[in-house]
Amino acid sequence: SVQLEMKALWDEFNQLGTEMIVTKAGRRMFPTFQVKIFGMDPMADYMLLMDFVPVDDKRYRQVTPYAFHSSSWLVAGKADPATPGRVHYHPDSPAKGAQWMKQIVSFDKLKLTNNLLDDNGHIILNSMHRYQPRFHVVYVDPRKDSEKYAEENFKTFVFEETRFTAVTAYQNHRITQLKIASNPFAKGFRDCDPEDWPRNHRPGALPLMSAFARSRNPVASPAHQ
């Protein structure tokens, strides 16, 4: 069995409608997909991997800018042609069950891109489409004709609270604020509670949102030469 780590945080994002940035160079997910695993054979080898499947066949649109705080999306038509269905193997694969079970397994090397020609092995997604991450455990069968048992050596786990919309820029300002509040790498954009987060964070108690229009980069205004 598998337990999703940081479930409370995932739930908080999911309630607002999680968005994940995709870039040409590849962007990590936040929250990071992390799991605790139970019930493996400690001595057997396993491969761990993830893939991403479309939640529906729709393409989404930004809502009018003045509803930026809203979490609503407009359906903009049918989905774009499917992207190459890549998978991401956890870099420690293959490893023994004992190794996988003795600590949290973190997919923090996984990156999302919208570059259809990506050759860094990143996961390719269509922006403005919704995706469901999936987690797969593959038992490395020592038998010679292991291909025949592929079916039974394969187990898939889906956590619906990890669904998200791929975007090139955040659409919902509350998602932006929750990312800033909870991702250590975005600390530079925080306004308040320099020490209250994430130590004393209770899920459900949302952080104070900062004023919308605060300029934090007074430098470098090339001013349209």
Next chain:
Amino acid sequence: SVQLEMKALWDEFNQLGTEMIVTKAGRRMFPTFQVKIFGMDPMADYMLLMDFVPVDDKRYRQVTPYAFHSSSWLVAGKADPATPGRVHYHPDSPAKGAQWMKQIVSFDKLKLTNNLLDDNGHIILNSMHRYQPRFHVVYVDPRKDSEKYAEENFKTFVFEETRFTAVTAYQNHRITQLKIASNPFAKGFRDCDPEDWPRNHRPGALPLMSAFARSRNPVASPAHQ
């Protein structure tokens, strides 16, 4: 067969008498021990590891400060009691031969410590003693009674130019300068040739040494109160 990477740099250090810092928290080696590997069975599993053996049974002493530029050492007596003979497994172990051969194998996670009670799995060495790094390749024998074949499934490689003296502070100023000149993390201490190194570096052409007594930290000179 195995080929040592950055051999020219190792030679340059070795000529001066390589020193490696050991600290309580653990310090990486520089140069980093890196190898290219040839002739493995691409489909077989291997473990790669390193250990460190004393070069002699001597303890060394600092020479008088006014000979700081010299690379000479005084023998200070017999070696201290041997440290726990730890080994460092390359973190990617075990992996297929194909995986090991397709790129340079770098032991950049290996750290040296002088803390006999270290529980971070670092290599424990005695300061002021000389050591020879060794590189071992272990074939993971799929046979049930693999223990019996341990002898033949084991191969050791020694590069004498990687010998060094463990120290808590550099003894030879020319070693310090060569470290500063060639280690990217020490760039803050460089005086000259901000771009000539290491791009245009030819082994044998030693970098210009900076003036000995140049204060780069004008702050905090308590001046012997």
Next chain:
DNA sequence: TTCTTGTCACCTAGGTGTTAATAT
């Protein structure tokens, strides 16, 4: 006196959202 320790400024390396400019 010789050696070790802990702190520090200064780097490398790379993950954030912001912003202005560009593309569609």
Next chain:
DNA sequence: ATATTAACACCTAGGTGACAAGAA
């Protein structure tokens, strides 16, 4: 009008030798 890109300030995380103070 909407979506994407690239440069950037500002972080996290951690690897350097210098230095002063402490230990042996």
